[in-house]
Amino acid sequence: MPGIFRVSGPRFPLCASLIGAGGLVVIPHTPQIPPELKSRIIIRQPLQVLSFSESSAGSAASDIEIPAETCMGLPGRTYVLPRDSSECLPRFEVGQRRHARIAACYVQNATARAHDRDTVQWQQTPSELRSLGSCAPGRANARATSDNDSDSVVDEEIPPHSPNPTMRIPDLFTQYPIVRDALVTPTSQAQDETVEACLPFLRGESDKVTTYNEHGVASLNRETHLPFLRQWLGRLPGRLMGFDAGRPWFFYWCLAALTLLGEDVTQYRADLVETVRFLQNPEGGFGGGFGHLSHLATTYAAVLALALVGGEEAYDVIDRKAMWRWLGRLKQPDGGFQVCLGGEEDIRGAYCAAVIITLLRLPLELTPESPAYKEDGSVNLLTGVADYVRSCQTYEGGISGQPNAEAHGAYAFCALGCLAILDHPARSIAKYLDVPRLISWLSSRQYAPEGGFSGRTNKLVDGCYSHWVGGCFPLIEACLNGSDKLPAADEPSLFSREGLIRYILTCGQDHSRMGGMRDKPGKFPDAYHTCYVLNGLSAAQHQWELDPPATTTTTTAAEEGGNDMAADTAALAEAAAEAVWAVLPYLGEEGPQIFDHKDRVRPIHPVYTIPTRCVKAMRDYYGTVEGF
Amino acid sequence: MPPKKKGGGKGKASQASKPPTATTEEKATSKDNATADKPPTKEKAKANDSAIGPALPPSSTTATTDPPPATSTTLPETQTILERTRARFTAARPYEAHLIFGPQQQQQSGPLPGKEPGLGGLGDLQPQERSAWLATRIAARIARRPALSATATTVGSATAELARVACGGGAKTIKEVWRIVNEGSVPLRAAGEKQFLGSATGPVSRRIVRWEGLSSQAKGPSAGAGAGKQVPSSSRESQTIAAAEARWERRVRLTCLSAESRCFRAQRDRERRGVCDDRTGERVVVTEQEVVEEKRRRLEIAALRREMSGQGAGSAARGVGKIASDPEWDDVVPVVLEEPEGALASIAYPADYAEAMSYLRAVMKANEHSERCLWLTEYIIKMNASHYTVWLYRAAIIFALKKSIADEIEWLNKIALANLKNYQIWHHRHLLVENHFPSISSDPSAIATFAASERQFLERILAEDTKNYHVWSYRSYLVNKLGLFSDPDELASIERMIDDDVRNNSAWSHRFFLVFSHPDRATPGVAATEPDPKVPPEIVDREVAYAQSKIRLAPQNQSPWNYLRGVLVKGGRKLSEVEGFTEEFVKGLGKGEEEEDVKSTHALDLLAEIYAEQGRKEEADLSLQRLGQKWDRIRFGYWEWRRRCLGMGAAAA
Numbered sequence A: 001m002p003g004i005f006r007v008s009g010p011r012f013p014l015c016a017s018l019i020g021a022g023g024l025v026v027i028p029h030t031p032q033i034p035p036e037l038k039s040r041i042i043i044r045q046p047l048q049v050l051s052f053s054e055s056s057a058g059s060a061a062s063d064i065e066i067p068a069e070t071c072m073g074l075p076g077r078t079y080v081l082p083r084d085s086s087e088c089l090p091r092f093e094v095g096q097r098r099h100a101r102i103a104a105c106y107v108q109n110a111t112a113r114a115h116d117r118d119t120v121q122w123q124q125t126p127s128e129l130r131s132l133g134s135c136a137p138g139r140a141n142a143r144a145t146s147d148n149d150s151d152s153v154v155d156e157e158i159p160p161h162s163p164n165p166t167m168r169i170p171d172l173f174t175q176y177p178i179v180r181d182a183l184v185t186p187t188s189q190a191q192d193e194t195v196e197a198c199l200p201f202l203r204g205e206s207d208k209v210t211t212y213n214e215h216g217v218a219s220l221n222r223e224t225h226l227p228f229l230r231q232w233l234g235r236l237p238g239r240l241m242g243f244d245a246g247r248p249w250f251f252y253w254c255l256a257a258l259t260l261l262g263e264d265v266t267q268y269r270a271d272l273v274e275t276v277r278f279l280q281n282p283e284g285g286f287g288g289g290f291g292h293l294s295h296l297a298t299t300y301a302a303v304l305a306l307a308l309v310g311g312e313e314a315y316d317v318i319d320r321k322a323m324w325r326w327l328g329r330l331k332q333p334d335g336g337f338q339v340c341l342g343g344e345e346d347i348r349g350a351y352c353a354a355v356i357i358t359l360l361r362l363p364l365e366l367t368p369e370s371p372a373y374k375e376d377g378s379v380n381l382l383t384g385v386a387d388y389v390r391s392c393q394t395y396e397g398g399i400s401g402q403p404n405a406e407a408h409g410a411y412a413f414c415a416l417g418c419l420a421i422l423d424h425p426a427r428s429i430a431k432y433l434d435v436p437r438l439i440s441w442l443s444s445r446q447y448a449p450e451g452g453f454s455g456r457t458n459k460l461v462d463g464c465y466s467h468w469v470g471g472c473f474p475l476i477e478a479c480l481n482g483s484d485k486l487p488a489a490d491e492p493s494l495f496s497r498e499g500l501i502r503y504i505l506t507c508g509q510d511h512s513r514m515g516g517m518r519d520k521p522g523k524f525p526d527a528y529h530t531c532y533v534l535n536g537l538s539a540a541q542h543q544w545e546l547d548p549p550a551t552t553t554t555t556t557a558a559e560e561g562g563n564d565m566a567a568d569t570a571a572l573a574e575a576a577a578e579a580v581w582a583v584l585p586y587l588g589e590e591g592p593q594i595f596d597h598k599d600r601v602r603p604i605h606p607v608y609t610i611p612t613r614c615v616k617a618m619r620d621y622y623g624t625v626e627g628f
Numbered sequence B: 001m002p003p004k005k006k007g008g009g010k011g012k013a014s015q016a017s018k019p020p021t022a023t024t025e026e027k028a029t030s031k032d033n034a035t036a037d038k039p040p041t042k043e044k045a046k047a048n049d050s051a052i053g054p055a056l057p058p059s060s061t062t063a064t065t066d067p068p069p070a071t072s073t074t075l076p077e078t079q080t081i082l083e084r085t086r087a088r089f090t091a092a093r094p095y096e097a098h099l100i101f102g103p104q105q106q107q108q109s110g111p112l113p114g115k116e117p118g119l120g121g122l123g124d125l126q127p128q129e130r131s132a133w134l135a136t137r138i139a140a141r142i143a144r145r146p147a148l149s150a151t152a153t154t155v156g157s158a159t160a161e162l163a164r165v166a167c168g169g170g171a172k173t174i175k176e177v178w179r180i181v182n183e184g185s186v187p188l189r190a191a192g193e194k195q196f197l198g199s200a201t202g203p204v205s206r207r208i209v210r211w212e213g214l215s216s217q218a219k220g221p222s223a224g225a226g227a228g229k230q231v232p233s234s235s236r237e238s239q240t241i242a243a244a245e246a247r248w249e250r251r252v253r254l255t256c257l258s259a260e261s262r263c264f265r266a267q268r269d270r271e272r273r274g275v276c277d278d279r280t281g282e283r284v285v286v287t288e289q290e291v292v293e294e295k296r297r298r299l300e301i302a303a304l305r306r307e308m309s310g311q312g313a314g315s316a317a318r319g320v321g322k323i324a325s326d327p328e329w330d331d332v333v334p335v336v337l338e339e340p341e342g343a344l345a346s347i348a349y350p351a352d353y354a355e356a357m358s359y360l361r362a363v364m365k366a367n368e369h370s371e372r373c374l375w376l377t378e379y380i381i382k383m384n385a386s387h388y389t390v391w392l393y394r395a396a397i398i399f400a401l402k403k404s405i406a407d408e409i410e411w412l413n414k415i416a417l418a419n420l421k422n423y424q425i426w427h428h429r430h431l432l433v434e435n436h437f438p439s440i441s442s443d444p445s446a447i448a449t450f451a452a453s454e455r456q457f458l459e460r461i462l463a464e465d466t467k468n469y470h471v472w473s474y475r476s477y478l479v480n481k482l483g484l485f486s487d488p489d490e491l492a493s494i495e496r497m498i499d500d501d502v503r504n505n506s507a508w509s510h511r512f513f514l515v516f517s518h519p520d521r522a523t524p525g526v527a528a529t530e531p532d533p534k535v536p537p538e539i540v541d542r543e544v545a546y547a548q549s550k551i552r553l554a555p556q557n558q559s560p561w562n563y564l565r566g567v568l569v570k571g572g573r574k575l576s577e578v579e580g581f582t583e584e585f586v587k588g589l590g591k592g593e594e595e596e597d598v599k600s601t602h603a604l605d606l607l608a609e610i611y612a613e614q615g616r617k618e619e620a621d622l623s624l625q626r627l628g629q630k631w632d633r634i635r636f637g638y639w640e641w642r643r644r645c646l647g648m649g650a651a652a653a
């Protein structure tokens, strides 16, 4: 009886890997298929046959119509299953691991016969026939399994994925990418597992999500995220003592996330001031905990947290003079900063320092105790930072943490943040970085069907890169829109805002009563991810505009005497800090707004990652203070 | 990674990501999650801490919330018990009894106002009684030490003599001991127990009732349901007596131990000051054995205090911690953390960690570089490896004491394998290499040996975590520092990793660094994305071929494509050089659904650049268009921007 059948079961020796729309499909090669069957396989996606051993490939060649030179099959072509030759193909061997996958494939025009149900299951699914006829996505229920070969497991029948008719979800987000390789390596396994974990959420099918809207997007679970964040600001259990070296991070992550959700955080002011007071060291800066050395990352977090709660009380707690001297001691001759005295030097340190210096309006002069000090005054706190950033761009176009390392999303944000503080992004980013390569790399971080960003080439999506990578785009846009050498970044957006929002609201949230945002489905939510996933959501929901750079800023300051270069640096940074970032809700042409109005979070400053009003209030306050 | 969790980092910290679970309801939720999802493995290691939750009230407060017992009825009974116990105790151990209960008249008339009877005990002893008491304790101690007891001259030697031996001094010493005991107000009891000891008022009976409940619980099912409430009065009485007696025993033991401990401290102090023994004229020395005993003693004191304050064994809050119980640390005054009221995100530190931190603050303040500090850093690192401060301090100590770098690296290897996501470890290693290198820099064979052992370890740890960012960063540092660019083993090692997983981008990045940052082939100051005339053409050819061979394995793998493009640019080549190769992966572009076949979107991307380079704008545009429309739709906006680049004549490359 003609029809389409699915063969499945864990026992099949693997024959070939077929990449189907929406699922990893493996064509089983099994002696149980009768030779006379002449089963044919419809392959709707490119097929690559793997690991033919020389001899078996020979024996099977007469039956398999697969172009020998590439081992690639073509979508829509019909291939004949090899007949009885159970040794046809070995299992995939990668490193030490053996991979067995539940086999499943579609067989057309086969005669349904009773077979040993333990080993082969033939089932006719008319819907599959239809889906094969059209281009609608099919889905095979294929999951990586361990190599236990438990014979009793027979894959249960799951019809190919037919999109929920009540939700409008583009197939881009419901199926595997159409171009995929069959070679299995640990990287591709991890990637497949991630896609498998994300798909139910993306398809509007996860029973963990309480409400999907008509676009198949979950709503933002404010009512659980808010208590979750407040809990992290409260007393934490002892098992979190690993965070003893980074307590100010909790202040920033939670207060920023609460702010993004529209909460008033000024109520935390008094407690925050008292808490950071005892983390501040007399030699300047804030430590991760009481008695810890001051660290640029924790100082950055503490300063931003103080800016978030605002108020003179908060501003006055910072010992700016000590901070300034401490920053000078961290400044290195190559332009970068050590993260703490004797600590490592990386681009994160440079970004944190640049934020602190400009938010606190610290003088840029160095004292002789700085390793970068020069008697002629030609070097200041910001000198050489841009060159340091430049030395971190890699051949891939992205930015590494230190020169000669791998491009990484989080460092990309730090790099762009640094440059945007030093000068108008249209000048600084374009001058010090290879912008087209950078954009190419940033754009490559977004994956389908997940929609989220990964941190590096061939790594997995992770919610926090919604900020680290997603947050780069407003800066890139400001760079492009103020430049006349490269096309402006108008419609459509350089990244898929829809994809990112889908990922964040479906996969990036914890949907249980626990609340909080997370890396990906299967991971626990935490304060770090809650903050940066919401930051990313804000980046996707808003559009920033920065006025093009004024043309003559560079020459004005030089006349005031002193060293020209140093004075220029100061003037440019001052202008960059004063530049007005205007924000609009993103109302692009990408399509309808897929999220509910109430789920729009607050905008945050693309460089300082706190609301613009907080940046302004803090800078204005220190602007009125004479000296320290 | 920047602001790290793992530390957290993703320091991570990696990533202790579970939020505090304050209520049982939430615990249930997270449990549900745990069954559905894999809990972070790091959690397991710290599972023992989870019992100490902020919401968990100390058991002493539960006592006060117990339903008040029928005080009036138990009162006389308890008094009887007390009296009976005291009588028995006093008969057997007069000095201790005196010490604990105070003089007889007090006992009879009840506690004097303002003076706790139990605390008054020591002061009320007659001098000779004190000596006698102390001496019996000391004698008991000496009896356990054959070596010393042999020196006790006669069997009937005076207790004072024994004391002198023990304390290393004469009568003056004993006096001094007692002065210390008194002035230091030896904690003869935990505060919560005063009432119980002193009088039979409400709290006492309450406490006793609680014990009763506990003991019946401990008896388990045999005691029957509700047995705790319905014990016959006689059995209740005997239980109470037994419990009270056990308590006296503990109290007495604690007192004795405390006194002995004071003796030890005095002795230690004398040793430090270089005081000579009155008797022998030799300088006072505290033996190893005595230190060991003192450690044991302090642990016992701590345990007793915990028991008596009714706290669980896991908490050393009111007892003595591991460090405080080590005589080695007697001279350090710990800097205790006192968080402000209402502090945000305050962590309920486990007692051991809190204690260690308070000692760390003290020794760091004093800038002490010693063996014991080295031990302390290890102790803390094993509890919290992301503690950057303690790592830097450790490095300073290692260098100050001129410790063997090889030993330290060996130690570090173990820590690194246990903390894969930690990155402080790698900076520490960096510092070690910086310090070590000058000693081997002039000896190529020593460098080669060191490089080989480092590589061996790096391979091992990368086998566990193939893309660990900080390990790779360290590896590139090491190559630079030791000049391993031409080392064939390094390149071979990287090739093995690429063979294991051709998608390991970290390995590809390292290869690029190895090949193109080679000082013989790199012009300083040339950016990674810029051509460098110093690169020899044969190197470019070799790398192009290598990348191409790997692309064929999995054409949709972006790593070798990025590499290929990077190599061509670095070598100053035209991208068109690989036009033929790239076109292998793109067929029938624009010729309709049937014909068009793209095996690699990265090939199509490169092809668009190649066409643009050759001025074939329409084909370039078509390539980009097809990428956005069909083959790589998630990047539609980017491909559109690239099309606009063509229009502007910008190479977009």
Ligand SMILES: [Zn+2]
Pocket (backbone or CB within 6 Å): A462, A463, A464, A465, A519, A529, B010
């Ligand atoms: Zn993350």
